[in-house]
Amino acid sequence: MNTAIAVIDAVSILAFLAALVIVCFKYNKVFGEDVSFTLAILLFLSASFMTCVFLKWSGLVNTILIVEDTLGTLLPIGWMFLFYTMVHGIIKTETLNRQNALKQEISERTLAEIKARQYNIKLGVIVDNVSSALLMETAERKIEFANRLFCQMLSVPLTPDSLKGLDCQQSAKDYKNLFKHPEDFCASIEAAVSGGQEVYSELFETIDNRFYERDYIPVYDNNQLVYHLWIYRDVTHRVLAEKALESAAQEWRTTFDSISDMIAVTDVNHIITRINWSFASAFSAQPTQLLGFKACALIHGREGPEEDCPCVTARKICQPVTREYLHPDKKTSMEITSSPINDANGNTSGNILVIRDITERKLMQQQMIFQDRLASIGELVSGVAHELNNPLTSVIGFSDYLLQGETSGETKELLEYINRDAKRTASIVNDLMVFAREHPAGKSPLDINEILKRVLSLHTYLMKVKNITVQTHLSQDLPLVMGSSTQLHQVFSNIIVNAEQVMSKSDKAGELYIETRKANQAARIIIKDNGPGIEEDVIGKIFNPFFTTREVGCGTGLGLSICYGIVTGHGGSIRAESEPGNGATFIIELPCID
Amino acid sequence: MIEINEVIMFIVGAGLFLFIRLNAHYLTGIPHIKILTISFYILFTAFILTILEGLFLEDIINFLEHICYALSSIFLLIWCYAVLIRKSVS
CATH class of the missing domain: 3.30.450.20 (PAS domain)
Structure with missing residues (x-):
């Protein structure tokens, strides 16, 4: 038993000594000096105590009881020191850590307060400014x-x-x-x-x-x-500014829409980006409905631009280009002016198209050309008539003289022939001189109704013979017209004679309708017959001098030309309307006296 | 027979036992503290057995007392190794 105890004690001694070696080897490296020292002392005491116990139980020494008791008493005290130094060290460390943490917290809080103060200053400056x-x-x-x-x-x-x-x-x-x-x-x-x-x-x-x-x-x-x-x-x-801008935009839009010319803005691909009301109305659409369409498709019915498209040319030469087009369906003439739109960099971003209906202008141009031609012919005719008058007077005079004398039957017949044709020629020359006269002489306030009545009274007999009924509708409040009674008499007479002649050739009974009325500031005279009418290709030429549809020798072709000259000389207008087979209507307008 | 030094050892050991129990939350900061406290508890058991061997079953309790000393020393060695050698290496 004692031996076993001794062995056990020896193991204890070895364990304590090994632990002591470890502590000495790692002294002050893991633990602080106080813990290491206490631990080393404890291990030394333990090893000493166990050595005493070992010696006692192994029977080697029997007189060390006092030492064993002393060491045994010190042993729990050593443990107590060990735990005390450990707890003390921990508390000390914790206190130190807490102090450090507190210091750090204080410094952080101070820093945060400084930052907060700076932030408040900055915020205050920002808020105030x-x-x-x-x-x-x-x-x-x-x-x-x-x-x-x-x-x-x-x-x-x-x-x-x-x-x-x-x-x-x-x-x-x-x-x-x-x-x-x-x-x-x-x-x-x-x-x-x-x-x-x-x-x-x-x-x-x-x-x-x-x-x-x-x-x-x-x-x-x-x-x-x-x-x-x-x-x-x-x-x-x-x-x-927004209101002013809105107002300006509205004003611009109103102005844009109020322009009677058709205006469209296109991009470089000819796609319409903006149009005015006139443009839209021409296509019976709202402006917004035509946006996105190609201008060439709308105007010409083509997918792409024409060869001489003014838009393309305008972009090329960077200048406005004007072209005239005859609309194939509406028979109206259009003038298209295309101006390039240049942006700030000088690049062309599209075109502005201004389309104008120039049908009336073209007609006026044609009328002016016609009048100019008439004036030229008048001058020519006037000269010729003057030159012909003298020889004709001689021919008529001498032929009359010879006819009054003793002449044989065949000679007399030839003289009568010469005299008749010379007088006819003189009549033509007289007509030509009337046509060529520039200014109607002897103007005075005239009652058109009275002139018409006089003209009709001269033709009553012939009308009756030719089975022509005359219907008049003469306005009682027709204003007076300043003009030449003789010339206007001739105008109405010429037209009525023409009507009388064409109706007499017709199979049906002739009807002549004459109406006068006030139209704006003019007196309008309408003379309508139920003859065969005027062919469409002829109606444009009837006022031309020497134009006649009668057989050769039956008309001079000057009657309506003279009418035209007289009426326009009075500041009025004359035009003919007709549907073939339904007669012809002549409409004369003469300015009234204010 | 109970000796005075054995009573002193027990009293001091008991005081230390109380100290450890009361300051357990501080001791958690020490690495492998369980091994160290087990070592002390075994030693404290040895102190109790020292007193008890004077009252009855002297041989057996004495033997157990020495066993406790040996176990206590081994646990203390293990603690030293674990804390001072392995811990420092890791």
Whole structure:
């Protein structure tokens, strides 16, 4: 038993010694000096104690009881020191750590306070110098802060600092009369606050015609509403500029649409980007309906531009180009002017097309050419007539003289032939001189109805013989016309004689209808027959001198030319309308006396 | 027979036992503290057995006492190795 105990004790000694070696080897490396020292002492005491026990139980030494007891008593004390130094070290370390943490916390807090102070300074500068008026309320609708601009914009006679804590609902009611619609102002505030969502760009007009734009931003912290932020901006200049711009755009649009010419703006692909009402009306559409169409498709019915397309040419030469087109369907003449649109960089971005109906202008041009031709012929005829008059007078005079004398039958017949044809020639020459006369002489106020009655009275017999009925509808309030009675008599006589001749050749009974009426500032005379009418290809030539549809020798072709010359010489107009088979209508308009 | 030094060892050991229990939360900061406390508890058991061997079953309890000393020393060695050698290596 003793031996076993001794062996066990020996194991203990070896264990303590091994531990002591380890402690000595790692002295002051893992633990502090005090713990290492205490641990080493404890292990030394333990090893000493166990050595005494071993010696006692192994029977080697029997007189060390006092030492064993002493060491045995010191053993728990050594343990106590060990735990004490450990706990003390830990507490000391913890205290130190806590102090360090506290120091760090204090320094961090100090730093944070410095940063917060700097941030507040920066924020204050920004808030005071920002171009918007700012107002922040607490969730309970008390003013948290406002900047100076807010006080200025809403005419608040207080400093921003003194506003803090005021009730916002009451303040809104106090200052609502600054706005043109005060109830709307208050209602919009309540609606924004109760909505709890951002509201941007609400516009308000003040009673002094200024415009304020307002944003509302609710501020949340952990889903809890903490502040209401209101931002007001004075946008008077912007709103007025927008209104002016809108007005200018409207004015431009109205002007654009009021132009009687058709105007279209196209891009480089000939696609219409803008057109005016005239253009749209020509195609029986609304302006917006034609946007996106190709101009060439609308105007010419082609998918692509023509060879001499003015748009293409205008873009090439960077100058306006004008072309005339005859519309194939409407028989109207159009003048298309295409101007290139150049952007700021000088690049052509499209064309402006101005399309004008020049049908009337073309007709007037043709009329002017016709009148010019008439004038030339008149001058020529006048000269020739003067030259012919003298020899004709001789021929007629001498033939009359010879006829009065003794002449044989065949000679007399030939003389009569010469005399008749010479007189006929003189009549033609006389007509030519009337045609060529430039200014109608002897103008006086005339009653057209009276002239017509006189003309008709001269033709009553012939009309009756030729079975022609005359129907008149003469206006009683027809104004007087300044003119030559003789010339106008000739005009009406020529037209009625022509009608009489064509109706007498017709199988059906002739009907002549004569009407006078006032038309604007003119007296209109309508002379209508039920003869065969005038062919379409002839009607344009009937006023030409020497143009006649009668057989050779039966007409000079000057009658209607003379009429034309007289009427236009009176400042009036004459035109013929006819449908083949349904007679012809001559319409004469002569200016009235004011 | 109970000797005075054995009573002193027990009392000091009991005081230390209380100290360890009361300051357990501080000791958690020491690595492998469980091994060290087990070592002490075994030693404290040996102190109790030292007193008990004077009352009854002297031989057996004495033997157990020495066994406890040996176990305590081994646990202390293990603790030293674990804390000072392995810990420092890792």
